[in-house]
Amino acid sequence: MRMSRAAVAMAMELTFLGTGSAYPSPSRGASALVLRYQGECWLFDCGEGTQTQFMRSQLRAGKIAKIFITHLHGDHLFGLPGLLCTVSLQSSPLSNKQPVEVYGPVGLRKFLRTSMNLSHSQLLFPYVVHELVPTEDQCFPEEWREPCIQKEDDQLHPQELPGKTIYLNPQEDCYNLVTDEQFIVKAFRLFHRIPSFGFVIEEKKRPGRLQTQKLKDMGVQPGPLYGKLKNGQTITLNNGVRIFPMDVLEAPIPGRKICILGDCSRIVGDMGKKLCSDADVLVHEATLDDSQSDKAEEHGHCTPKTAAEFAKSCKVKRLILTHFSQRYKPTALTNAGDDDVMELKTQAELVLEGQEVTLAEDFMVIEIPFNKTKQQIIPTK
Numbered sequence: 001m002r003m004s005r006a007a008v009a010m011a012m013e014l015t016f017l018g019t020g021s022a023y024p025s026p027s028r029g030a031s032a033l034v035l036r037y038q039g040e041c042w043l044f045d046c047g048e049g050t051q052t053q054f055m056r057s058q059l060r061a062g063k064i065a066k067i068f069i070t071h072l073h074g075d076h077l078f079g080l081p082g083l084l085c086t087v088s089l090q091s092s093p094l095s096n097k098q099p100v101e102v103y104g105p106v107g108l109r110k111f112l113r114t115s116m117n118l119s120h121s122q123l124l125f126p127y128v129v130h131e132l133v134p135t136e137d138q139c140f141p142e143e144w145r146e147p148c149i150q151k152e153d154d155q156l157h158p159q160e161l162p163g164k165t166i167y168l169n170p171q172e173d174c175y176n177l178v179t180d181e182q183f184i185v186k187a188f189r190l191f192h193r194i195p196s197f198g199f200v201i202e203e204k205k206r207p208g209r210l211q212t213q214k215l216k217d218m219g220v221q222p223g224p225l226y227g228k229l230k231n232g233q234t235i236t237l238n239n240g241v242r243i244f245p246m247d248v249l250e251a252p253i254p255g256r257k258i259c260i261l262g263d264c265s266r267i268v269g270d271m272g273k274k275l276c277s278d279a280d281v282l283v284h285e286a287t288l289d290d291s292q293s294d295k296a297e298e299h300g301h302c303t304p305k306t307a308a309e310f311a312k313s314c315k316v317k318r319l320i321l322t323h324f325s326q327r328y329k330p331t332a333l334t335n336a337g338d339d340d341v342m343e344l345k346t347q348a349e350l351v352l353e354g355q356e357v358t359l360a361e362d363f364m365v366i367e368i369p370f371n372k373t374k375q376q377i378i379p380t381k
């Protein structure tokens, strides 16, 4: 099928660069996931070895515009300073690259700054770290540390720009991270051994197609007026007739919603469920299989059953499991006698009553199709 140019431009895909827990192995890299849209990459978690996973994929690390870190465990973070340095080596000093924006829990700024300063690392582009302030109920009491929020006079790294400190919005019970022309990104709280977050990336709805035939019938020929209507502006013709966008646009095209959760044994509060409802894709961890649910919970992790129960309560269209214990090799590499990762798929699908569940593997690419609505075309009188 040939896609129109507009459809190609709006294509959205997820690429898994690391799907293993705890450490990178030859069969599963440490956590890293890329959302690509209009040529730009947003990276979610950056475990050790993420830069080599990039090189082995179809993606280019130089295209990273934003980085989201779910929590500060090393298997989600240790790749970040190295990745930034390599992107810098490969970029031109004249590139005028926009600052790379990094979002993650309080402490991330200090981690990056310390690793870059101690290693005398310089970048050819600026970066900024926006920190999320966790709440005490996001982890076991013995693991809780008071967030050490940066003071005004803290020394920035030479390429670092001052970032925001983002607190939980008490009315919305979530963190508001990004609002731009195309997307709204929010974070919500997860329970793990240390505070962890889930991210919801929601594409804004786009105006429906212009009903050009209807306009021509009204005597409006193609031209700048079409653009105005498409942009939601009311136009007035020379004869005084006003045309409202809603009269000549088809139903708006709903945006896509992608939810990417960090390590967790459960969601904190009710907002996670609300934010993830009807998501096109939910990426959820399932570190161990259901037979080890006690061990999983003790370590702040989920099994396929708990992940699928959450997916079911949110009515998500597609559940993708990831962050598997390194004992579960990808299917093609499983030998007789090994733990079989397909067990985890079966366990999740049992809860979802047959709805297919995807098991992530390194370099798997998932396209996220447009949401199609019934086109409500009001007949011309």
Ligand SMILES: [Zn+2]
Residues within 6 Å of the ligand: 021, 022, 031, 073, 075, 076, 263, 323
């Ligand atoms: Zn992990």
Ligand SMILES: [Zn+2]
Residues within 6 Å of the ligand: 071, 073, 192, 263
């Ligand atoms: Zn973790």
